[in-house]
Amino acid sequence: MSDQPAAAESRRLTTREAADRLGVKPETVYAYVSRGQLGSRRAPGGRGSTFDAAEVEALAARGARREPQPSGADLTFRTGVTLIDPDTDRYYYRGVDATELAGRYGYEEVAEWLWSGTLRPGVRFTAPPEALAAGRRAVGALPAHSTAMDRLRAAAVAASAADPLRFDLSTDAVLGTARALIPTLVGSLPVKGAPGQNSTAGEASTDTADSKDSADGADSAGLAPRLWRRLTAQAPDDGSLAVLEAALVLLIDHDLAASTLATRVAASARAHPYAVVSAGLGALEGPLHGAASGLAHRMLAEVLERGGAAPVVADHLRAGRRVPGLGHRLYRGEDPRAAALFALLDRVPAAGPALAAARDVVTTTARHTELHANVDLALAVLSVSSGMRAEAGEAVFAVARTAGWIAHALEEYTERPLRLRPSGQYNGPRPPKALPLP
Template sequence: MEAGLESVIAAHTVLSDVDGEAGRLVLRGATLESLAGVASFEEVCVRLWSGLAPVPVDGLKAALGAARVEVWSEVERLDDALAALPPVEGLRALMARLADGEDLPAALRITAAPAVFTGALLRRRAGRPALAPDPSAGHAADLLRMISGRAATPAQAAALDAYLVTVIDHGLNASTFAARVAASTRAGLVSAALAGISALKGPLHGGAPGPVIDMLDGIGSPGNARAWLEAALDRGDRLMGFGHRVYRVRDPRADALKGAIRRLGADEGRLALGEAVEAAALEILRTRKPDRPLETNVEFYTALLLEALGIPPEAFTCIFAAGRVAGWTAHAWEQVATGRLIRPRSIYVGPEPAPE
């Protein structure tokens, strides 16, 4: 058996297909390129959830808006201790208060929760009052408004929609596998989501985009890129935003997010810095590590897009969760419907008992 369950088939799924050799992501029969920047988050939720639950095909936007209002009641119990936690840990604690279940209302609550709770946590940390949801708004637009206090422009809402769609599901990644394990015990959708977010917060998974901003800030200008990156590799540092466990070519999500940044009309200087760093990093990595396929991954342009939308780096993982939670939900439903209790075996390599 390979370390990290490499190459082990742990589930059959209709939800997403990650082709690491071709650099292709399929979300229930549609390529990522055909969805990101075209379909809304709510529309892709319908795509993933249909057939697994009685999803209101034409009414999910309203249902999700009503769910944001429902989970808002938990914000009244947001105390100073929770607000002082890192945002992703505060989000996890607030989500743990939601009523569990395996039905559509439970799914809507946990899908609504990251948007409502992230905005409330960030505003409380900044000394500002939390803002109640607007159930008539699209999910992405309302998420941005609850963080910033200003109505999102159509371009901003479209950019965040593209991001949420891009990260909604991605095969049997660590957080999705954790969610499926929890779901296989019939613990409920909230419990599955909590397992997912606990795995997502790790720096080798959803916690990675924040350090990309630190790297860009450290480099400062395009002319400094090569020297800074060479020095980082000389110290044995990892270049954040490059390399992926599955993809052997460029991560298709990176291009989807780069396109979203361009459509947003974000700071051209910041994008130019990102492109210069990307080009220098890829050239250096190909020279230094010719036997390892280290291409741009989703984290690199995630950082630039979320920064352009005014989201602080400490909340990047919360926004990742706001998209991926819908995928966890779909996988949890699929596991309950088609799978068994997940219980792999281990091989004991410890000491043998002493002879009696």
């Protein structure tokens, strides 16, 4: 890849070795990577990252022993929402293991606890009638081929317009908005296979979206069953609903992903919660972020159609494409979210074929390089086995992550306004220049 001697190429440090040399924590090493101060390369076998020793030495010589402090031009700043531990391949919400939370509590319970610090067993979020009606009208006006992300973004804007108090950024007001916005987003989506369905879209009209929902969008069974009806016409069993519920909890937050950073920037400018969530939805729709589960869905469907992973994996590698659903830059081994969901999917008989296909992909790819399953592959198993569209995983991701975006907005509202204002490094023509002519 370069003309450097092989000996220089072999001088690679592990994350721990780089952290020790710099005198910082391992997570700070990744912070240097995210800011472009340090390059990284996946270790052989996909277990963690490695760093060029000379580059680490140069950074240390520049005084990188100090822990990076937040500033307007710094993408590393304090947050008490999520900690990702690269040494143990675990992650924590407010210091509590996220996978344990997903095994004990539902999405609304964990979201409420994350926001307020209070655990309210059985809490249910309710969509206000005005916001729900506005969201359904906006979604119903979209073209039939619109995606779930199109509909969620439209619903967020419509709900915002229906709320005259949206500019109140007090903690209580933001919490009230959050509890109303999430069920509004879900309730605005059309129900799959309901009476009065559109023959082109294969979905119910949003005006008569769901006879099982009450007029205000509440449901005693919780958010997961409501979301399920909008992802597939297939009737859920308890095991499948448990997988969806756990996925919602596990995807609430994952530190400063691109969409979360976008929401923090919006909140720094004191955008209201609806606009904050809209910023997150916009970033999430990028093909390198939220759409990853759709790629994994299509791959698993092809594996099932062709009877094995080998030809599908070969086609991806031959075309120079990454195999979807594998590897994560923050974990040396298997993504803990994937591990938790696979354990639940093992209990769902209908998920058996798709789960076997996913494991075949992992095993086949391991012959070339050891990459572990990530959460996108687990979401793909759920969506393929439940008759959902390829975009379903992205919709689950978006609904779940809304709670995390609100948690980060609550933090950012307490910080100095507009602190996330980096300075550009201009590299254009030097002035003065003559006015342009037609």
